[in-house]
Structures are given as structure tokens and as C-alpha cells.
Amino acid sequence: MQVISFMAIKGGVGKTTMAFQFAKFLQTQDQKVLMIDLDAQKSLTGTFENEHFNFSGKPTIADVLEKPSSGLIETQVQDNIAIIPSTSNLEEVADRLASKPNRELLLFMWFVKNVQELNQTYDYIIIDLPPVWNLLSKNGVAVADKIISPYGTKSIWV
Ligand SMILES: Nc1ncnc2c1ncn2[C@@H]1O[C@H](COP(=O)(O)OP(=O)(O)O)[C@@H](O)[C@H]1O
Ligand SMILES: [Mg+2]
Incomplete structure (x- = not known):
């Protein structure tokens, strides 16, 4: 199992898009993926809601952090x-x-507690982080094997 966090102290650079597309690519390779949305803006969670998935009443990343x-x-x-979806009160x-x-x-600590089951169930854990260096992004960085940090989606030359 590998943990990959998408991190940049900047919004709109493609973190969520890359995290989602990377998961979709891994899916085509028969890899099992757990996504974690650590951004209170819920963009990643919203992507699945746009595909008509309803997370109301489901556990969120807030439950993990609180316990x-x-x-x-x-x-x-x-x-x-x-x-593991995000929640607007994150x-x-x-x-x-x-x-x-x-x-x-x-x-x-949650990873340590569940490491055996996570290892058995998933090939990749992909974490989408908020665009700031705060308690949430620090938690996402602390568990990462690799960090992907997109620089931006627009060329600086145009
Ligand atoms: N490679 C890309 N090329 C063009 N537009 C992109 C690319 N990646 C993301 N975008 C667009 O840029 C905007 C911000 O992307 P997003 O993934 O939400 O950034 P972040 O998560 O870093 O805030 C979105 O409208 C998205 O559709
Ligand atoms: Mg985002």
C-alpha cells in the first residue's frame, strides 16, 4: 500500500483534479483505491456527489480525526x-x-490502528488536501509516502 497526498499551499492548481484522475487511472489498472478528502471545501467529495452519490449520514474524515x-x-x-468524504464543518x-x-x-494514529486492514484492502490511498498549511494538511502530509504538488494549471507565458 502506498499513500499519496496532493499538497500545495495554493488553490486552483489542480490538486483535486489530479487526485481524482489518478484514482480513476488506478481503477483501470485494477488497483484498489481509498480516497480521503481533507479539504472542508469538499471538492473531491462533491465530484462523487455530482455522480449522484449521496453521503448524507455517512461517516466523514471529521469522525476519524475526532476519534x-x-x-x-x-x-x-x-x-x-x-x-472517506469531507464535511463542511471540518x-x-x-x-x-x-x-x-x-x-x-x-x-x-488512525492509520497505525488500522494498518493491517488498510494494507489488505487497498493498493493506494490518495489524499486531497486544502490549499493552506494547517492542521488538516499537516495530518495529510504526516501519513504520506509520496507528495504530489502541482505547480499550476496555467502557463505563466500566456
Ligand atoms: N490540467 C488541467 N488543465 C486545465 N484545467 C485544469 C487542470 N487541472 C485542473 N483544472 C481546472 O482548474 C480548476 C482548479 O482545479 P482543482 O483541481 O479544483 O484545484 P485545487 O484542488 O488545487 O484547488 C478546476 O476548474 C479544474 O477543472
Ligand atoms: Mg482542491
Whole structure:
């Protein structure tokens, strides 16, 4: 299992698009993918909602951060693709967690707790991060084997 986080301290550079397209590519290669949306703007979650998937009442990444001792709580959205969706109050949840010890390692603790099952179930975990260096992006970076940081989607020459 490999964990790949899409990270840039800038919005609109293609993080979410690349994370989604990379997952779709891996799906065609028969790889099992877990996506994690750590951005309160929910763009990745919204991409699946646009495909008529309804996450209301489903567990979100806020549940993982609030309780790193939870088990696997992802939602299967397509063949070989599952997601832990985001929630619009994720920033508030992050603010509440800001005084916790190890607050940058909450996702890491959840990974450690579930590593065996994650390893058995998934080939790739792909994490979409917010465009800022905050508690949420730090959690996503702390678990990553690789970080992909898109520079931008527009040429600086035109
Ligand atoms: N390779 C690309 N070429 C052209 N437009 C792109 C490309 N990747 C993303 N976009 C567009 O750029 C905008 C921002 O992309 P997005 O993935 O949401 O960025 P981020 O997650 O970094 O904020 C979207 O409208 C998206 O459709
Ligand atoms: Mg995004």
C-alpha cells in the first residue's frame, strides 16, 4: 500500500483534479483505491456527489480525526474506489482539535490502528488536501509516502 497526498499551499492548481484522475487511472489498472478528502471545501467529495452519490449520514474524515481509534469507515463509491468524504464543518472540527496533543498525527494514529486492514484492502490511498498549511494538511502530509504538488494549471507565458 502506498499513500499519496496532493499538497500545495495554493488553490486552483489542480490538486483535486489530479487526485481524482489518478484514482480513476488506478481503477483501470485494477488497483484498489481509498480516497480521503481533507479539504472542508469538499471538492473531491462533491465530484462523487455530482455522480449522484449521496453521503448524507455517512461517516466523514471529521469522525476519524475526532476519534483516531475508529475502524474503517469509508464509503464504497465505485468498483475499486472508496472514499472517506469531507464535511463542511471540518474547519470547526480542526479548530476544536487544535489544543490536542499530537494534533498533527491524528490521521497517522488512525492509520497505525488500522494498518493491517488498510494494507489488505487497498493498493493506494490518495489524499486531497486544502490549499493552506494547517492542521488538516499537516495530518495529510504526516501519513504520506509520496507528495504530489502541482505547480499550476496555467502557463505563466500566456
Ligand atoms: N490540467 C488541467 N488543465 C486545465 N484545467 C485544469 C487542470 N487541472 C485542473 N483544472 C481546472 O482548474 C480548476 C482548479 O482545479 P482543482 O483541481 O479544483 O484545484 P485545487 O484542488 O488545487 O484547488 C478546476 O476548474 C479544474 O477543472
Ligand atoms: Mg482542491
